[in-house]
Amino acid sequence: MSTTQPNIIFILADDLGYADLSVYGQNEYDTPHLDKLAGEGVRFTQAYANSAVCSATRFALITGRYQYRLRGGLEEPLAGTGRAHGLPPEHPTLPSLLRDAGYTTALIGKWHLGQLPSFGPLKSGYDRFFGNYGGAIDYFTHKPGVGDALAPDLYEGEVPVERTGYYTQILGDEGAKYIRESTGEKPFFLSLHFTAPHWPWVGPEDEAVSRSLDDLFHYDGGNLKIYAKIVQALDAAVGQVTAALDERGIADNTIVIFTSDNGGERFSKMWPFTGQKTELLEGGLRVPTILRWPARIAPQVQEQVTITMDWLPTLLDAAGAKVDADYPPDGESILPVLTGSRASYPRQLYWRYKANAQRAVRDGNWKYLKINDQEFLFDVVEDVRERANLKDKQPEVFQQLRNQWESWNSWQLPLNDEIYSAGVSPDIQADRYVPEAKKRRPPGTPLS
Known part of the structure; x- marks a missing residue:
């Protein structure tokens, strides 16, 4: 090289x-x-x-x-x-x-x-x-x-x-x-x-x-x-x-x-x-x-x-x-x-965490968050402290991000103790990547 x-x-x-x-x-x-x-x-x-x-x-x-x-x-x-x-x-x-x-x-x-x-x-x-x-x-x-x-x-x-x-x-x-x-x-x-x-x-x-x-x-x-x-x-x-x-x-x-x-x-x-x-x-x-x-x-x-x-x-x-x-x-x-050859663009990012059954999506300025049974929708650019829950004012956005998380999560390994006794080899797990990678929305596509 x-x-x-x-x-x-x-x-x-x-x-x-x-x-x-x-x-x-x-x-x-x-x-x-x-x-x-x-x-x-x-x-x-x-x-x-x-x-x-x-x-x-x-x-x-x-x-x-x-x-x-x-x-x-x-x-x-x-x-x-x-x-x-x-x-x-x-x-x-x-x-x-x-x-x-x-x-x-x-x-x-x-x-x-x-x-x-x-x-x-x-x-x-x-x-x-x-x-x-x-x-x-x-x-x-x-x-x-x-x-x-x-x-x-x-x-x-x-x-x-x-x-x-x-x-x-x-x-x-x-x-x-x-x-x-x-x-x-x-x-x-x-x-x-x-x-x-x-x-x-x-x-x-x-x-x-x-x-x-x-x-x-x-x-x-x-x-x-x-x-x-x-x-x-x-x-x-x-x-x-x-x-x-x-x-x-x-x-x-x-x-x-x-x-x-x-x-x-x-x-x-x-x-x-x-x-x-x-x-x-x-x-x-x-x-x-x-x-x-x-x-x-x-x-x-x-x-x-x-x-x-x-x-x-x-x-x-x-x-x-x-x-x-x-x-x-x-x-x-x-x-x-x-x-500087490309302008900044919105992203779609996903998280989950077993403790307190947490899940989150960041899509553009929007963030969907779930902690136990409580669900939230924030504009994390305008509301960086995540105080104003907009899920009732923006129900379509809320539901869309919630559905996006479920779709994304279906391509991940289960976040529970079953995986430790399933006997799935690491190389087989890696095969789960390709279908999900192909179905991702193109980078930079905004939510709305």
């Missing part, structure tokens, strides 16, 4: 709220490195996560598809199913497709798409992996829980390793090192997936607190000051990575993307939205998102509606790479909008 292909760095935060960065409205502390990145690139105002929880969004990111197509992508089953589920190694992924197009690939940080020996980054397109396989680890002990008997969840490839230090800092060091050591013979794709600012509530100077925890969930700990330190450490680590690009003189033709896997949790700032992680209100789904590519994309504030699964087709588009025809993405490339 051409040596002019851009390098790509995809930085993923964990449980970062929409307004947790000062460039997005945080006024209790500063995030200067991310603010600078936003000022030099694209700041999105209507970017969504594919899910209101962690691993489900990661399935969408790496496959470019709705996560509900695979058993592992059903809302957070990985936390309770041991080693049974994960990303099938035969499934095409963003790193495997970029590798086929001439890239070297690395994941530094959180995987959370299935455990060894059946699943892992090196089985799904990454040439190198350093990080944790599971969902959350302590920032200092690097263990997935509390107790002397537990081993750290920290690996180089598939081999356990030990490191000393605050995990966010370690990942920043590793990311910067990877950039400095890249040869330039091939473009690189670096996934830098932090665990910050996910609990436990431990800042970079709180090692003593970390080692005295009785519960990794840390329900009785944390406060806004500690949370600020966690986010600022994340910002500093991003600064390390962008500084390494400057040192190498490769920042101009490197795409840097920063976003979060879902909305924030208890100490996050989601203003002006309501809701948080695990909720399909805007606060659980709307995420801060920044992209910088000086060689091709001018600085801008971008109102284009986008979602996590768009990054696979968008980045393949930027790299001159192709999707796998047998696994068509549900996401869409937004590169033409970012370069």
Whole structure:
């Protein structure tokens, strides 16, 4: 492939709220490195996560598809199913497709798409992996829980390793090192997936607190000051990575993307939205998102509606790479909008979440939302806080979106416990994609 292909760095935060960065409205502390990145690139105002929880969004990111197509992508089953589920190694992924197009690939940080020996980054397109396989680890002990008997969840490839230090800092060091050591013979794709600012509530100077925890969930700990330190450490680590690009003189033709896997949790700032992680209100789904590519994309504030699964087709588009025809993405490339060759356009996006029987559709400015037995219709452009329920004033729109969700859902795996005992193999599940992909309404077609 051409040596002019851009390098790509995809930085993923964990449980970062929409307004947790000062460039997005945080006024209790500063995030200067991310603010600078936003000022030099694209700041999105209507970017969504594919899910209101962690691993489900990661399935969408790496496959470019709705996560509900695979058993592992059903809302957070990985936390309770041991080693049974994960990303099938035969499934095409963003790193495997970029590798086929001439890239070297690395994941530094959180995987959370299935455990060894059946699943892992090196089985799904990454040439190198350093990080944790599971969902959350302590920032200092690097263990997935509390107790002397537990081993750290920290690996180089598939081999356990030990490191000393605050995990966010370690990942920043590793990311910067990877950039400095890249040869330039091939473009690189670096996934830098932090665990910050996910609990436990431990800042970079709180090692003593970390080692005295009785519960990794840390329900009785944390406060806004500690949370600020966690986010600022994340910002500093991003600064390390962008500084390494400057040192190498490769920042101009490197795409840097920063976003979060879902909305924030208890100490996050989601203003002006309501809701948080695990909720399909805007606060659980709307995420801060920044992209910088000086060689091709001018600085801008971008109102284009986008979602996590768009990054696979968008980045393949930027790299001159192709999707796998047998696994068509549900996401869409937004590169033409970012370069100015196409105007922004409305989208149709779908979500569901087992807890509280939640479901949602965003179609144009409209959003249909169901929580338990309560149903709503919002104009989320005019009513960002989702307060004015218009279902009775706009009954046709309400019914249409409700029907759209039912139609879309019929092509997803069932969101219940039956799937875990059904014995359906992951490769058979993937076959469900093609009919649904063909019947989707053409991109940009408005509701009315």
